[in-house]
Amino acid sequence: MSDTPVLGFDTQQIHAGSHPDPATGARQTPIYQSTAYVFRDAEHAAKLFNLQEVGYIYSRLTNPTVAVLQERIATLEGGAGAVCCSSGHAAQIMALFPLMAPGRNIVASTRLYGGTLTQFSQTIKRFGWEAKFVDFDDTDAVAAAIDDDTRAVFCETIANPGGVITDLDAISSVTKAAGVPLIVDNTTATPYLCRPFEHGATLVVHSTTKYLTGNGTVTGGCVVDSGTFDWSASDKFPSLSAPEPAYHGMKFHETFGALAFTFHGIAVGLRDLGMTMNPQAAHYTLMGIETLSLRMQRHVENAAKIAAWLETDPRIEAVGWAGLPTSPYRERAERICPKGAGALFTIALKGGYDACVKTVDGLNIFSHVANLGDARSLIIHPASTTHRQLTEDQQIAAGAAPNVVRLSIGIEDAADLIADLDQAIV
């Protein structure tokens, strides 16, 4: 048995993956602003290209600053490995790419970020992939939607925009029985509030653009692998289990075991799709992650105060924060997100669409932007922005009805945020 202590989350968010720079002793992770890396000799180069040795070749695939971030996120999520990429949307494609082929499908929740609904309902069709959307509160419907061509099931931990918590325990028991991987977008919860692998997820994806960076500075994404899925148990995942022609017939799962998905993501995904995270973005995100737990505690504390106040206000029809004692998702929130139900939720205004638009325009501290997970409080009216590509039925299913605004509660003084909402809500 190892004597190495298991470090706590607050320690890991600062230290995991980073060491003083071996060349200079620099304590903070340097921004390795280099496209290429000098090979020791021709044999070293050949081994790197053959994946017989791990190292740096070219920054489209690997970069030392990005590598620290990958290890940090993998550690915080409790995963085997992680691959960072250029955005949350890139991470979704990077997660699906090794699993999918023309004619294959994913079963996805109806409650997803609007851009993801569009990516899955429109764009992936061009690859010959299909998405079937199901209400993930109906576990039997999820099971029924999985067929022989299904290669993944996809949901968000705390669904954007409504703040609804997905029952990852129930969904993962369905995906395990069906032998398909469960991909969880953990952007809105972060590993501080929820670690989806502890609830049976296979892969976690992040938009690091949001809480992980935490201040609205850079876009980025990450795919984390639990390392627990047996890609060779069936012939459904040939990219991971069958010989790879571009690497002399090497089989990723057989060769890399628990790191198969991660190595494939770098050696094939980043190499060929090129959705690379740049080292500057990795640096900003590393800075943000150092304070993740502190920020999330304050985000949740403020969300609780504001949701409780909103619930008593006569102008408000409904408050979607799952941590409220009156929420139908309260029990689930305590089980899936025991440290808090997040800080992203919707409210329905009695005044309808017009009241939403006026409220958004009347706020002073809240910023009207298409983003979430910033230290600043943010607001948006999804039906006229992020979810406007959808039909009204899809908007309602996604929790983005016309009379709904989405709040991303920041870490300012809660009393100031309440006063701002009070003077603006129509």
Ligand SMILES: Cc1ncc(COP(=O)(O)O)c(C=O)c1O
């Ligand atoms: C839950 C969720 N997942 C993924 C994304 C996409 O992330 P990005 O904007 O970094 O591509 C977003 C963006 O808002 C999101 O809210």
